[in-house]
Amino acid sequence: MQTTLQPIEDEVLVPLQPDEETEDGRVRNREAIAKIRDIWIYSKVRARQEEFTQYRKALVFTGTWNVNAKGKEEPLDEWLCADWATQGLPDLVAVGFQEIVDLNAVNVAVDNKTQQRSQVWTERLNATLNQHANQPERRYVLVAQKSMVGLLICVFVRFPHYPKVQYVQTSQVGVGVMGMMGNKGGVSVRLQFYDSSLCFVCSHLAAHRENVTGRNADFANVFSKTVFDVGEAAIREVIRSGSLSHFASQSTTVGLADHDHTFWLGDLNYRIDESMPTEQILKLSETCQSSRHVPPELRQLDQLNMERSAGRVFAGFQEGVLHFAPTYKYQPGTDMYEQRPEKKLRAPAWCDRILWMSQQAEHVQQLTYSRSERPNCSDHKPVYSSLQLTVKDVIQEKREAIYAELNALLSRYENPQTLPVIELDQVALDFGPIRYQERKTLSIRITNIGSVVAIFRFVPKTDEVGICKRWLSVKPAFGMLVPGDPPLTVNFTITIDSYTAQLLNSGREVLDDIVILRLEDGRDYYITIKASFARSCFGMAADELVMYSDPIRSIPIDPLERAKKIDPTNTSTALCIPKELWRCIDAIYQKGLAEPHLFVESGIPEETAAIRECLDTGTAFGRYSIHSYADTLVSFLSSLSSPVVPTKLFPTVEIDSQTIQSSARRLIEDLPPIHYNIFVYVISFFRHVLAFRDRNLLTAAKVARVCVNSLAPGRDLDNTAASLQKRTGMQLIVLHLLETSSI
Structure with missing residues (x-):
C-alpha cells in the first residue's frame, strides 16, 4: 500500500492548555491525553477499516484546456465525450480551463470579466453534458465551480450519485503578479463522494521554456497553500472512515495531501528541454502528430518528466505515459504548429497535463489519457483522461461496533488511582561521528510494565518551543501503550544540512541535546543525545577555506586550536x-x-x-x-x-x-x-x-x-x-x- 498522508508519528503534539500538577507531584495535560487517546483509537480503526468498508467503482472524467481567451462557439462533444462510447458514462466530470480571459494588466488587476466568462463556459459544459437530460441516469448536476483571473474549474456528478456528495468546498491560490494577483495559480474543488474524499485542482503555472524553477515554485505554492475549512463534522466523519489523521492538530482545515484521491490538471507550462534544438523538436512533434507515435527521446526530455524523476516537483503524483503529440503551440483554427514568419518560433511542448495522487495506488486505474483535435480555436489542444476509482462505502453499523469495542478495551485499563509505569531500554544515545548531508538514526524502546494505559509525549525544555534542536527529529513524538502491547520504538534521527554545517563549522553549535519524555500522570525521563561532527568544507566560508592548505578535516573547530594552524605573519600561505x-x-x-x-x-x-x-x-x-x-x-x-x-x-x-x-x-x-x-x-x-x-x-x-x-x-x-x-x-x-x- 502506498500512502501520501503525513503519518501520525510525524506530528508534534502542542496542547493549547497548560499542564496541571497534582498534589503528589504528578504532571498531566488533559487536552494532550484526550488527543492521544483519540489518535490511538483512530489508528486502530484505520487498521481495521476493511471490516466496515465495502468498495465500489466510480468512473471519473477529467479534462483541461487553455482556451487562449477565445470565445468561438465550437462544439465541445469531441473533447468532453471522447471516450464515453468505450468507457461508459462517467460518474464524476471535472473540467479545468485556463486563460478564459486575456491576461492583460487590467483583467489581472480588476478581474472584471472572469465571472462573466466563467458563467458562459459553465453553461456550455452543462449543455454538452446534459444532451440526454431527459434520462435521469444520464443527467449531470453541477457540484461546484471556482474561478480566478482566467482560471476556471467545474465539477459535475451524475444524478443518481448526487445524494452521495457532501462536504463540498472550493479554494484558490494566486501565484502570479506580486505572488497574489492570480494571473497564475490554482483553483480547487474538494468533496466527499460516498465515503472517499476527492480533490480536483486546475492550475496555470509560470511560462517560458527556461523557467523550470518558477514552475516548480508555483506548484509548491499552490500545493502548500491550498486549504479547505470543511468544519468539524466533516473532519470527524473522514477520520472515522479511516482516511485522515487530524486529531493531533484539532484543525478543521485539510490540504491536498489529506484526500483519498487528488487530481491535478491544467496548463503546467513544462516544455521540452533546451538541450534539443527547437527545429528538431518541431520536426519530431509533427512526425508523432501524423504517425501517433511519440519518439522516446522527446518524452525523456520533457521538463516535467525530468523534474519529477529528480524529485523536485509533484512528489507522490502519478501520470500516464504521453502517447499523444505535444499540445502547444498551434496556429489557432488549424492543426499545424505555429510557424508563421511573423510569429516567434516556439518549440512544441506538452504544456497541458493531468496527474493524480492517491493514498492507495491500486485504487486508481487510468483508462485513457489523450488529446482532442477539436475544438481547435486556441493555440493549445484540449487534453482528457478517464480514470476508474475505487471509493469507500462505509457500513455504519459495523464501524460503530468497532468504536464501541475499542472504547470498552480502554475503559478496562483506565484507572486514575493507579500510576502508569514504563521502562526505557536506554536513555543515552551516542551517534558517534556524523558527516555533512548524512542521516543517522538510533532508537529507544518504550515498554508499558504497569497495569494501566501509559500515555507519553516529548515536551520542550523550559523557555523553548521545539522538543529538540533543529538537526534532530523524534518520531513518534507521542504515543499510548496498553498493558500487554509490544514495546514501542522511538527513532531519533540526526541530519546535517547546509545551515547546520555552517553553525557547526563556526563553532556556534554542537551536536548535544537533552530530550524530555513526559509520562502523563507520571514522571519525566531525560534522554541525552550526543554526536561528533566530522568537519567539512561544505558549509564553510570561502575566506576561511583559503587559509588552510591542509585538509579541512584536520583543522580543529575550536577557535584557539584552529589559530595554531594559521601563521598570521605569512600571507603567502x-x-x-x-x-x-x-x-x-x-x-x-x-x-x-x-x-x-x-x-x-x-x-x-x-x-x-x-x-x-x-x-x-x-x-x-x-x-x-x-x-x-x-x-x-x-x-x-x-x-x-x-x-x-x-x-x-x-x-x-x-x-x-x-x-x-x-x-x-x-x-x-x-x-x-x-x-x-x-x-x-x-x-x-x-x-x-x-x-x-x-x-x-x-x-x-x-x-x-x-x-x-x-x-x-x-x-x-x-x-x-x-x-x-x-x-x-x-x-x-x-x-x-x-x-x-x-x-
Whole structure:
C-alpha cells in the first residue's frame, strides 16, 4: 500500500492548555491525553477499516484546456465525450480551463470579466453534458465551480450519485503578479463522494521554456497553500472512515495531501528541454502528430518528466505515459504548429497535463489519457483522461461496533488511582561521528510494565518551543501503550544540512541535546543525545577555506586550536581560491567536458558522498561519474556560508542592453577579493564548458541558471516583484558574462 498522508508519528503534539500538577507531584495535560487517546483509537480503526468498508467503482472524467481567451462557439462533444462510447458514462466530470480571459494588466488587476466568462463556459459544459437530460441516469448536476483571473474549474456528478456528495468546498491560490494577483495559480474543488474524499485542482503555472524553477515554485505554492475549512463534522466523519489523521492538530482545515484521491490538471507550462534544438523538436512533434507515435527521446526530455524523476516537483503524483503529440503551440483554427514568419518560433511542448495522487495506488486505474483535435480555436489542444476509482462505502453499523469495542478495551485499563509505569531500554544515545548531508538514526524502546494505559509525549525544555534542536527529529513524538502491547520504538534521527554545517563549522553549535519524555500522570525521563561532527568544507566560508592548505578535516573547530594552524605573519600561505573548488573543477576537466547533459543529469548519491569525503580528508578521488563531480561542485558552491555574490550586490534596476555591460562590471568590481577570484574562476570554467555545447547539449541559458543557483542563490529574497526583478537581473548579467569575453 502506498500512502501520501503525513503519518501520525510525524506530528508534534502542542496542547493549547497548560499542564496541571497534582498534589503528589504528578504532571498531566488533559487536552494532550484526550488527543492521544483519540489518535490511538483512530489508528486502530484505520487498521481495521476493511471490516466496515465495502468498495465500489466510480468512473471519473477529467479534462483541461487553455482556451487562449477565445470565445468561438465550437462544439465541445469531441473533447468532453471522447471516450464515453468505450468507457461508459462517467460518474464524476471535472473540467479545468485556463486563460478564459486575456491576461492583460487590467483583467489581472480588476478581474472584471472572469465571472462573466466563467458563467458562459459553465453553461456550455452543462449543455454538452446534459444532451440526454431527459434520462435521469444520464443527467449531470453541477457540484461546484471556482474561478480566478482566467482560471476556471467545474465539477459535475451524475444524478443518481448526487445524494452521495457532501462536504463540498472550493479554494484558490494566486501565484502570479506580486505572488497574489492570480494571473497564475490554482483553483480547487474538494468533496466527499460516498465515503472517499476527492480533490480536483486546475492550475496555470509560470511560462517560458527556461523557467523550470518558477514552475516548480508555483506548484509548491499552490500545493502548500491550498486549504479547505470543511468544519468539524466533516473532519470527524473522514477520520472515522479511516482516511485522515487530524486529531493531533484539532484543525478543521485539510490540504491536498489529506484526500483519498487528488487530481491535478491544467496548463503546467513544462516544455521540452533546451538541450534539443527547437527545429528538431518541431520536426519530431509533427512526425508523432501524423504517425501517433511519440519518439522516446522527446518524452525523456520533457521538463516535467525530468523534474519529477529528480524529485523536485509533484512528489507522490502519478501520470500516464504521453502517447499523444505535444499540445502547444498551434496556429489557432488549424492543426499545424505555429510557424508563421511573423510569429516567434516556439518549440512544441506538452504544456497541458493531468496527474493524480492517491493514498492507495491500486485504487486508481487510468483508462485513457489523450488529446482532442477539436475544438481547435486556441493555440493549445484540449487534453482528457478517464480514470476508474475505487471509493469507500462505509457500513455504519459495523464501524460503530468497532468504536464501541475499542472504547470498552480502554475503559478496562483506565484507572486514575493507579500510576502508569514504563521502562526505557536506554536513555543515552551516542551517534558517534556524523558527516555533512548524512542521516543517522538510533532508537529507544518504550515498554508499558504497569497495569494501566501509559500515555507519553516529548515536551520542550523550559523557555523553548521545539522538543529538540533543529538537526534532530523524534518520531513518534507521542504515543499510548496498553498493558500487554509490544514495546514501542522511538527513532531519533540526526541530519546535517547546509545551515547546520555552517553553525557547526563556526563553532556556534554542537551536536548535544537533552530530550524530555513526559509520562502523563507520571514522571519525566531525560534522554541525552550526543554526536561528533566530522568537519567539512561544505558549509564553510570561502575566506576561511583559503587559509588552510591542509585538509579541512584536520583543522580543529575550536577557535584557539584552529589559530595554531594559521601563521598570521605569512600571507603567502593563503590560497587564491579554495583548494576544494580547484579539485572539483579539475576532476571535471579530466573526465571531459563533452559529456551529454553535463550539469543536467543527476549524480549518484553514494558517489557524491564519497567525493565530499575525499575533499574533506585530502584523499585521492576514485573512479566516479562526471555527473557526480558536477553535482558536488554545485553543492559545494551553494553551501558556502556566505554566497559568492551577496544579495546586496544584486542589480536594483531593470537590466537592458544599454545597462548590462556597466551593471556586470559594477557587480564584479564590488565583489570581496576571494569571492571575486571564485566568481571569475567559475565563470571562466563554464565558458569553457559551453565550448563543447554541441556535444554536452548545454545552452548558455541553462548554464546561467546553474551559475546563479550556486554563486548567487539570493537566500534572503522573497517573492515580491522587486525580488523577482533582482533575480532576473542577476540571471541576465551571468548570461551576458558567459556569452562574452569580458570580465
